[in-house]
Amino acid sequence: MSVTSTRGRQDEAELLEYEDRQAGVRGFLAYAGRSAPLAAGGFRVQRGLRAETIVALAETMALKARVLGVNVDGAKCGIDYDPAAPGKHEAMRRFLRFLRPHLRGRLSLGPDMGTAFDEIEGLARQEGISSVKAAIARAQGLEREDVLRRLELLDEPVGPLTLGQRRAGHALAQATLVALRHTGAARRQPRCALQGFGTLGRAAALSLHEAGVLITAISDEHGSVHREAGLDVAGMLRAPAGQPVADHRSRGTPAAVLAPFRLAVDVVVLAACEDGLALRQAAELPADAVVVGANCGLSAPVESLLHERGLVVVPDFVGGAGGSAAMDALFAPASAPDARSVLDRTAAIMDVLTDRVLVRARASGLSSRQAALELAGERLLAHDARPYGQRLLGSQRDELPRSPQATAPAPA
Numbered sequence: 382m383s384v385t386s387t388r389g390r391q392d393e394a395e396l397l398e399y400e401d402r403q404a405g406v407r408g409f410l411a412y413a414g415r416s417a418p419l420a421a422g423g424f425r426v427q428r429g430l431r432a433e434t435i436v437a438l439a440e441t442m443a444l445k446a447r448v449l450g451v452n453v454d455g456a457k458c459g460i461d462y463d464p465a466a467p468g469k470h471e472a473m474r475r476f477l478r479f480l481r482p483h484l485r486g487r488l489s490l491g492p493d494m495g496t497a498f499d500e501i502e503g504l505a506r507q508e509g510i511s512s513v514k515a516a517i518a519r520a521q522g523l524e525r526e527d528v529l530r531r532l533e534l535l536d537e538p539v540g541p542l543t544l545g546q547r548r549a550g551h552a553l554a555q556a557t558l559v560a561l562r563h564t565g566a567a568r569r570q571p572r573c574a575l576q577g578f579g580t581l582g583r584a585a586a587l588s589l590h591e592a593g594v595l596i597t598a599i600s601d602e603h604g605s606v607h608r609e610a611g612l613d614v615a616g617m618l619r620a621p622a623g624q625p626v627a628d629h630r631s632r633g634t635p636a637a638v639l640a641p642f643r644l645a646v647d648v649v650v651l652a653a654c655e656d657g658l659a660l661r662q663a664a665e666l667p668a669d670a671v672v673v674g675a676n677c678g679l680s681a682p683v684e685s686l687l688h689e690r691g692l693v694v695v696p697d698f699v700g701g702a703g704g705s706a707a708m709d710a711l712f713a714p715a716s717a718p719d720a721r722s723v724l725d726r727t728a729a730i731m732d733v734l735t736d737r738v739l740v741r742a743r744a745s746g747l748s749s750r751q752a753a754l755e756l757a758g759e760r761l762l763a764h765d766a767r768p769y770g771q772r773l774l775g776s777q778r779d780e781l782p783r784s785p786q787a788t789a790p791a792p793a
Contacts, residue, residue, distance in 0.1 A: 394436045399460075399479050401472070407461045408476050410483065411439035414454030419520040420447070421705065423493025424476075424501050424513075425459030426469060434655075435459055437685055438493075441676050444698040445705045447757035449734060452766045453705065456488055464495035474504050475640040481510060489514045491704055493676075494654070497580065498535065498545050498787035520768050521712050531534035531711050537720040540591075541618055548727055549620060550584020550652070552703020553674035555728040557585070558592055559735040560693050563743075564669040566647035574598040574607075574641035574668070577653030579624050581674055583618060585652055590614040596634075598641035601626045601653065605640045618694055621739040651678040658683050666692070673697040688748040696750040698757075699738055706730040 395415070399408035401779065412420050422442045425435075435457050443455025448760045462472050473496070477484075484490065484505070490513035492498045506511045511525070518528040527782050535545030561567040571594050575586055578601045586596055596614055598607035604627030606612065613632040620629065627635040641718065642649065642662045648670040651657040655677040656668060658666070668692040673679055678697045679687070687694050709728035718726070742752035 390584045391587050394439055395609040396432055396436055398432065399476060401475055403742040404472060406472050406475070406732065408479070409435040410456070410458040410480065410488075411435045412454060412456050412784055413439040413443035416547060416764045417446075417452050417454040417762075417768065418487060418765070419489055419516060420454040420456040421489040421491065421708070421768075422456035422458065423491045423704075424473075424496050425493035426462050426464040426473065427459060427496030428461065428463040430459050431462040432573070441698050442705075444754075445702040447700055447760050448738075448753055449709070449730070450707055450760045451705055451709050451769055452762045452764075452771060453489075453708075453768045454487075456490075457493070457494065458490070459495075461715075470500075473501070474508055477501075477505050477508050477513075478713040481508065484510055484513055484516060487516050487520065489516050489708075492580070494579075494684060509701070517708075517712060517768070519619060520759045521770075522767060523589070523712070526603065527717065528549055528707065528712075531717050534711065534717070534720045534723060539720050539724050540587065541615075542587060544723060546580055547584045547587070547724060548707035549674070549701070549703040550581045550586075550633075551724055552706055552727050552731045553581065553585045553650065553652060553672065553700050554588035554594075554645075556674075556695050556703075556735040557589060557594070557648055557670075557672045559732055559739065560672050560695050561594075561648055562736075563693050563739045564569045564647060566669060571647040572596050572645075573648050573670070574599050574644055574646045574648060574651060575650045576600050576641065576657050577651065577675065578617075580622070580654070582650075582652035585650060585674065586614050587618055589650075597646060598644050599626050600638050600641045602638065603627055603640055606630070606633035607636060607641060607644060648672060649677050654678070656680050656683075660686060663687050664690075669693060671695070673699045674700045676701060684748070684750060693739060694749050695735055696753055697739070699735060699749070701752050702717070702734065703727060703731060706734075712768070714733050 395412040397410040438457035439455045446453040460476050510632040518525045537544050561571045573594050573596050595611040600636045603625040606626050606629050617629050645667040649668045650672045663686045672695040707727040710723045738753045742749040
C-alpha cells in the first residue's frame with residue numbers, strides 16, 4: 382500500500398490529500414481555522430467525494446462552532462468510496478492510519494454520511510488509537526479516562542435510541558419546534574414532512590413525534606411514505622436502520638422520492654443530503670418553514686427564494702449544529718453528566734440559538750443565514766480558551782431553558 386499526502390490552501394481552509402494507490406482510494410482532510418485548540422468534524426464515506434466538498438463541509442463545521450460560541454475550529458475528512466462496497470472497513474482503517482498524527486494532535490472525529498460513530502471508533506481502536514475524540518482530553522484539560530468515561534454515555538439508551546444516535550437529530554427537532562413557534566403553528570398540532578431517515582432523520586423523527594408534531598411524510602433516496610393522519614413513527618423506528626422508507630407500506634402510502642414536497646405541511650425538515658430542494662420545488666413548496674439539518678442542504682439560490690417567499694428558514698449551520706452543542710453539553714460540566722441531561726442541555730442550547738437567529742432576522746429584515754452569520758461574527762473567544770464551557774451563545778448557562786419540553790407544542 383502506498384499512501385501519500387499533499388498540502389494546499391483553498392478558500393482559507395487547509396487541505397490535505399490522501400491517496401492509497403494500491404487500493405485506488407483517494408481521500409481528503411480539511412481544516413477551517415487554525416486558532417482554536419481543537420478542530421472537530423466528521424468522517425464521510427461517499428462515492429465521488431471531491432476535495433471542494435470536504436473544504437465546504439469543514440467551513441460549515443467552523444460556522445457551527447462560531448455561532449454556538451464554542452472554541453473549536455472546523456474539520457472534515459473522508460474517502461471517495463462506495464459505502465455499500467464490501468471493502469469499506471479496510472479502506473476506512475487505512476485512512477484512519479493516515480489520520481493518526483492528527484487524532485493525537487487537535488482533530489476530534491465524528492460520523493458523517495456513510496459512517497457511524499461506533500463504526501469509526503471500533504476501527505480506530507483496531508489501529509491502536511484509543512479514541513477518535515482523544516484530542517478533547519488535552520484541549521479541555523480533562524484526564525483521558527474522564528473523556529473515555531463521558532464518551533461511554535453515547536452508548537446509553539435514551540428511549541429507543543442511544544444518546545449518540547439521538548443527539549444531533551434531537552437538536553434538529555428542537556430547532557424545528559422553534560421555527561414552528563415563529564410561524565404560529567405551535568399553537569396547534571403542527572404537520573411535518575421529513576427528508577432523510579438515516580441517523581439524523583430517525584432521531585429527529587423520534588423527538589418531533591415525542592413533542593406532538595404530526596409527521597405526515599418521510600422520504601429517502603429510494604422513495605417516500607405518507608399518511609394524512611400521521612405516520613407510525615414508533616413502528617418505523619423499530620425496523621432495522623437502513624431499511625428503505627417505501628418498504629413501510631403497512632404504515633403509510635408509498636410514493637415517489639419528491640412526493641413529500643407536494644404535501645401541505647407546516648414545516649419541511651431536510652436531514653438527508655446536499656441540495657435537498659430544487660428551485661422549482663422551493664417555488665411551489667406548500668409549507669411555512671424549512672429547517673435544514675443536512676450540511677449544505679440548501680443551495681444559495683434556493684435559500685434566497687424561500688426567504689423572498691416569506692418562509693421561515695433555519696440554515697444548515699444552525700439546524701445542524703446539534704453535534705457541536707452536544708459535545709459542549711457532554712464535556713463542559715465539571716463532572717460527568719448523565720445521558721438524559723446531555724440530551725436536554727443540547728435541546729436547550731438549540732432553543733436559544735435558533736430563537737436568537739430568527740428574532741434577529743425578523744427584526745432586521747435579513748435572511749436567517751445573514752442573521753446567523755452576523756451572530757457568528759460577534760463571537761470573540763481567547764485563542765487559549767477551553768473548547769467547551771464558555772459563555773455559550775453569549776449568555777450565562779443558567780439562563781438557558783432547563784428542558785426542551787417547555788417549548789414543545791402540545792398534541793391535539
